[in-house]
Amino acid sequence: MKRIYTLPLAAAMMWLGANSSEACTNLIAAKGATTDGSVMVTYAADSHNLYGMLTHTPAARHPKGTMRKVVEWDTGKPLGEIPQPAQTYNVVGNMNEHQLAIGESTWGGHKELVDTTGQSIIDYGSLIQITLERCKTAREAVDFMGDIVNKYGYASSGESFSIADKNEVWVMEMIGKGAEKGAVWIAVRIPDNAISGHANEPRIRKVDMKDKKNVKYSKDVISFARKRGYFNGKDEDFSFADAYENHSASTRRGCDARVWSYFRRFAPETDRYYAWCASRNSIWDRMCLCHRVQAQPESRSCRNRKAYKLKCLCRQCRTIRFLQQGPEASRGFGSQNSSLFAGWQLRAPCNMCCRQLHNPWDASGKARDMV
Helix, strand or coil: CCCCCCCCHHHHHHHHHCCCCCEEEEEEEEEHHHCCCCCCECCCCEEECCCCCCCCCCCEECCCCCCEECCCCHHHHHHEEEEEEEEEEEECCCCCCCCCCEEEEEECCHHHHCCCCCCEEEEEEHHHHHHHHHHHCCCHHHHHHHHHHHHHHCCCEEEEEEEEECCCEEEEEEEECCCCCEEEEECCCCCCEEEEECCCCCCCCCCCCCCCCEEEEEECCCHHHHHHHCCCCHHHHCCCCHHHCCHHHHHHHHHHHHHHHHHHHHHHHHHHHHHHHCCCCCCCCCCEEEEEEEEECCCHHHHHCCCCEEEECCECCEEEEEEEHHHHHHHHCCCHHHHCCCCCCEEEECCCCCCCCCCEEECCCCCCCCC
């Protein structure tokens, strides 16, 4: 769904009277971040002119040669047809019988990348529905979504997708190629004990493109950005979010701030992103894709010392710092009550790593803190 912008109150009241304001928010919790081990994804499309509708597509077997009509989700416009597989799965809303669930939020991106070929027939809504009809797992869905838009073309603007099953969750971001058929995309698996989210802004920045287990992408995601003049750095410095979208003060306040409000409830160290969301800082402290939130009691001796330990898991900085309990510590992490942290081991980036954008997985397969 379309993004929402922040406006002064008086102007907003008049604007809302004549225009639709749509805001999709996906909040994500991987299985290690929930008390019962469940994977959770929320999907809200907040709008005064959208009304809830629960659709059902029954499981079916299809004779060879059966075609499936593709209809644009937002408008109902017929886009084309694609062949049906031998079997499709039962789908209710945004989840299928195998507990595969997909949500989305629209961010648009460069306007010139909206399809102009006239041959693309897979819009973002149809992409979700068709994937749910044909895939069992999140990992399978990521590959399928990349393949089908490459084959039939992508008929929407920039999108972020939450793709989850009962074991893992991925964030996938995609945008069209303008006069070229298909799409460029990237997907990152969220570490098991982390939270993530997206709200009408692309969120995937610098990642380890060699990590085939936890990062997937279209083969031309970097080369296409170079060709269009969106990126001219080294491959290892590539940021999908910054190459394919221009982040304005309005979208950071109206979009990223929604995810930040979720982060800071469970990861107090994310208070440092206030400057980013308030559009006071455009270079450092860009909000990371995900944060680990699981906390474990360290020891009674630590409680007696009235200190808490922060451990950074980033490749470039594996430091352990002890911060004494008190006003200085609480101010540093935006808490009004530092006793909340006494005796707990919190995994969070250190000051150095706030200025780096990392893949949340290291070479050994262990989760790091952020992207």
